[in-house]
Amino acid sequence: MSHSSQSTSGQVPGKELYESLTALLGEGKVSLAGDVLDTHSIDKWFASHRPDIVVFAESTADVSKVLGFANERKIPVTTRGAGVGYVGGCVPMRGGIVLSTARMNRILEIRTEDGVAIVQPGVITGDLQAAVRQLGWDYPPDPASLKECSIGGNIATNAGGPRCLKYGVTRSYVLGLEVVLADGRVMRCGGSLHKNKTGFDLIGLFVGSEGMLGIVTEITARLIPKPKSRGMLAAVFPDFPTAAKTVQAILQAGHLPSALEVTDAFTLAAARKKLGAEVFPPGDGHLIMEIDGRPAAVASELEELQDLLKSCGAGEIRIAREDAECEKIWQLRREFSYSLRDTGLTKLNEDIVVPRGKLVELVNFARDLEKETGIAVACFGHAGDGNIHTNLMVEDYLDPVIRERADAALDKLFTWVLSHGGAITGEHGVGLAKKPWIRQALGEVSFGVHREIKTTLDPNGILNPGKFLDE
Known part of the structure; x- marks a missing residue:
């Protein structure tokens, strides 16, 4: 899949698109520049395809106007957040319009009394975390790319991260959405309530829909009180099976870490080569775990877990009791991907x-x-x-x-x-990367239901075409 300027939007040339969309949205929001088209032709996967034009939406009204315009003319629209996905999800395979939400990057409200933050889709996940933590609250989802990925992209993929074990994935923290449908209509589902069973779970339908059912323009996110303390343990084991069995022992003993990460021998070898052999003691299995809660409880649990790890066959065990020490362990974990790339x-x-x-x-x-x-x-x-x-x-x-x-x-x-x-x-x-296996993964009946939902909400098939629901 290589760069291409060929489009299946067909009837509307680039210059005409530019003039029409500029008239619709105003100056400075539409681009035909080659470098902009190239940037918006890819994500972190290998596939690429040039759009015909890029629109930088700045409001829900902009998104609504673009979709109304595109739906009437059957022009493909692929939504793009920060572009750091790993499956080709925002690659505009049918050309047309890439609609960027990068400029919709404001934290609109943080209401600690309600336990919510209201944000636009272009807000960087790490920025939201930092803002609410200053107030003593937390937004737990923590994808590895949190310093560069956007909330809108997290919504599109139902992003996870190390702390999913205790706190859950993105869906668990979405209370309300504003969504622009394929024909430009604006819909709200959910709101600021932490408990609401009214109608179907439309929020769940859009979270994880990979930009194929509508474009999210506002998110009401659930916040929780920030834990007062945290601690970590990192342990090396003689082999991977011993480390994996220890995972079961930790949970069976009644512990629920906020994160519990395992690493195999190949990854450890790459990390030792990049960072130095002394960074990880000898062993072919590695566990990292983080716990959080009240200070006294964390201190007590760290001691319990250290004893448990020893009884399970751990060699060297490293304990971190302060934030700075914890971050050093997490930095080692983040180096695994870079170490593998350095091979x-x-x-x-x-x-x-x-x-x-x-x-x-x-x-x-x-x-x-x-x-x-x-x-x-x-x-x-x-x-x-x-x-x-x-x-x-x-x-x-x-x-x-x-x-x-x-x-x-x-x-x-x-x-x-x-x-x-x-x-x-x-x-x-799923995006493009896992498209060949989607029928096997879903089953024929479920795949058919997916297609029926897509057809109902996007009858002209303009939203992120070419992905896993297309033949």
């Missing part, structure tokens, strides 16, 4: 999910797949909820021969995951 291989980052009891089976399968295909596989991630990032490390995914071999390996991985009760994505979404 010089292309990292196909697959966010598969398996039942928690099958973690050892998954890594054993990954080792067998590695031997069978000659493609290295690195596993690390959110052990507490079974969402293990299984990274196929290939020489050059743009090489057609290598890509064919890698895709065959992906097929084996996804087939194994689905046959063991798992899912092909836990937080990145």
Whole structure:
């Protein structure tokens, strides 16, 4: 999939689009510049396709006008947040309009008395977290890219992160949405209430819909009181199975960490090569866990967990009791992805999910797949909820021969995951990357229902076309 200026919006050339949209929205919101088109042709995956034009919406009214205009003319519209997705979800495969929400980046209200924040979709997730924490509150979802990803993108994919184990994914923190439908109508669902059972769960329908059912223009997010204290433990184990079994022991003993992360031998080797052998003591399995709550409770639980880890076979155990120490451990965790990239291989980052009891089976399968295909596989991630990032490390995914071999390996991985009760994505979404497996993942009846919902809300098929619901 290469850069292309060819469009299937067909009837409306770029210059005419520019003039029409500028007249509709005003100056400074529409661009035909080559560098802008290139930037908006990609995300973090390898696929790219140039749009015909980019619109920088600044309000709900702008979005409504654009969709009304595009729907009448059947012009494709692909919504883009910060563009840091991993599955090609915002690549405009049919050309047309890319509608950027980057300028809709205001935190409109923080109402601690109601436990809510009202934000526009372009707000960076980390900025919202920082703003509410200054007030003693918290917005828990914490995708690894939180310093650069937007709330709107999190909504599109129902983003997760390490703290999902205790606090849940993005959906758990969305109380209300303002959504512009494909024909330009503006709909509100939910609101500022923490409990509301009125009508269907339309919020749940749009969270995770990957821009195919409507465009979110305002989010009412649920906040929780910020925990007063936190602490962390990092432990090295002789092998991955021992680390994975320890995950079960921690939970069976009644502990519920806010995060519980596991790492395999391949990833540890890459991290030692990048950061220095002394950073991680010898061992082929690694666990990181974070706990939070009242100070006395955290201190007591850290001691309990240290004893438990020792009894489970941990070697060196590192304990962090202060925020600065905790951040140092998290920084090591964040280095895993960069360490894998430094191997010089292309990292196909697959966010598969398996039942928690099958973690050892998954890594054993990954080792067998590695031997069978000659493609290295690195596993690390959110052990507490079974969402293990299984990274196929290939020489050059743009090489057609290598890509064919890698895709065959992906097929084996996804087939194994689905046959063991798992899912092909836990937080990145389907997009283009996982499109070939969507029918197998959903089943024919469920896939058909997805298509019927899409047809009802977007009868002309203008919203993010070319993705997993299209043939």
